[in-house]
Amino acid sequence: RQRLPLPSLKVPRELLRSFPHSKRVGSYLVGKMINKGSFAKVMEGLHISTGEKTLETENSYYMVMELCAGGDLMDRICERKRLEEREVRRYTRQILSAVEHLHKHGIVHDLKIENFLLDEHNNIKIVFGLSNTLKTDSLSLELLSTQCGSPAYAAPELLAHRKYGPKVDVWSGVSMFAMLTGTLPFTVEPFNIKQLHQKMVNGEISSIPGDISKAVSFVLSLLEPDPAKRPSVRAAMEERWINEGYSKKALHTLSHKNLSPEDLNSTVLEYMTETLGYSLSEIIHVVTTNRPSALTASYHLLLSRL
Template sequence: MPAAAGDGLLSEPPAAGFGDGGEPRKPPLGSEGSFLAAWVSAAGARERLRDFQHTKRVGNYLIGRKLGEGSFAKVREGLHVVTGEKVAVKVIDKKRAKKDTYVTKNLRREGQIQQMVRHPNIAQLLDILETENSYYLVMELCPGGNLMHKIYEKKRLEEHEARKYIRQLILAVEHLHRAGVVHRDLKIENLLLDEDNNIKLIDFGLSNCAGILGYSDPFSTQCGSPAYAAPELLARKKYGPKIDVWSIGVNMYAMLTGTLPFTVEPFSLRALYQKMVDKEMNPFPAQLSTAAINLLQSLLEPDPAKRPNIQQALANRWLNENYPGKAPHNVTYPNRIHLEDLSQSVLLHMTEKLGYKNSDVINTVLSNRASNTLAIYFLLNKKLERYLTGLRKSDVHDNVCYRNQLYQIEKYKGNQDAYEVELFMMIL
């Protein structure tokens, strides 16, 4: 169904936009109008809106096919009508959620927590919408799919590949713990892959950070998936952030073996717990290195007092084998975008072409406040980065003229003078 008039689409087609196959086409040298205006208002973007199969529109989003489903929510593919970019939309059915008092009580907590954190290995929350019957969380789309599918196809991951994913997961969880957030539901199904095959952690529906948001004690509720839950959580004891460390151990075992470390047939929560505390882990594959086994055994230590915290796990030797001199525990990712790191080209486009107030855009992005403003900034910036990455990889890289333009863009991209940046975008 075509998007209706008044969707917020720019009406003027650009001088340059998309090729016949939907690929980006270079604007000619000296073309008038900004690069972003050409990119956003391209005829190809209109075609994507027209061809996007959807059942309804909510706010600035077309809601399309189902990507996944849980007890109270469905995740659907969406299309942002202003930028023509695809997103993931988590749709929570408020009527179904009312059947569970815990879910009803904490309905808005997931969105609140995700606005508190920002990390390259955590899926970015872009917007929040609400209707009488549904609550919508709009997030960046992860086109690489679910890590579980990859493990299923390969049977198990090679050690070097699992190391990369576990390192990224630990970095994401370390970031959460520094912000006072405990995820409480770390499982393979909640690990997605982006277009560059990097981990994106999702689903903060069971996360908590009582000290910050004022919720009840987060360290006593029994929640999450039993197969990934730490023994102290299963035993209904008081627990802390180290439950996430245990879950990381289960994820690591699953990546390296294609199975879970503790299994009982027929299933019994009591028997599962007993296996955990008795350290009756399923066998390791013969090809696993001693260093990998040692890390697994430390993460899956049933006594939380002896189990490493997330910072100690991050310093493990196996985790850092491929990163000499640049151990991940020395990396601290900024929780907020700094003013000097804002894309001046995107800011200029939003203020001059889309009518946003400059200070409103800056405040929204710097505070990571989920809204249509944040969605437009994030999606345009991602689109711009994708274009430049494609340009670097394309055949024009051999062309001296375009190579010089690319150098100028990189040189001036961070300049505070937005018009100077825009000038270089215009002549691309």
């Protein structure tokens, strides 16, 4: 079995004294919390070898995240002008599955083409730009009012500054339209947000190629301007078009089976304890309970790399 390198790291004492920190992770000292989101906290870090703060500079905050070697979906569309219907179906299935997972955890997203990256296996990764949260036990009852999102991709209720719910994410049919045609369904030149909203309400959609009629019917169902008539994510996942060619692969929400201690990879455990400074008991507890944290993310990313 291939083993990960286990470099020895020396921490200068003066850095330990001058930089307030709670723990060491690899080559970094982890200091104060800068901010936190739904899934993770952004912490200030000090690189031990250089003494530079790596997550915060005078003008910017930096986040170290998983590498998406496939690039972003916007570039893919620009290169090809438009994507094949089969590929759009595959991407849309992944997006709907991921969005339903987010909804089950009370998160309503700002979905747009720029928020979709591709990994090395050509699978969609949703990047968090702006999002909002609901109580998970009241997804169908509670409405949100915080205005966020990009006008070209935002649902009509957002542009009208009305309260909204999870169905704003079903409006991601805009992104699907862009994949299929290489254009956005609603455009106004020069840009005017009131005219854009009116086009959405009136259903004044841009021209559509005639060879994707089945896909268009599905897209139009997602671009219903009245959220009461717009399908839920679950209903969209059960539509015929989205399941063509997948008769033996029912579209379901992403889920992860909790691991048992015996399932954990010994090489990754050794690397995390000897190099990253985690305790073995902490790793086993957090990873086997699948608790969202930097430790859980580190384990799975290292396992993937191995």
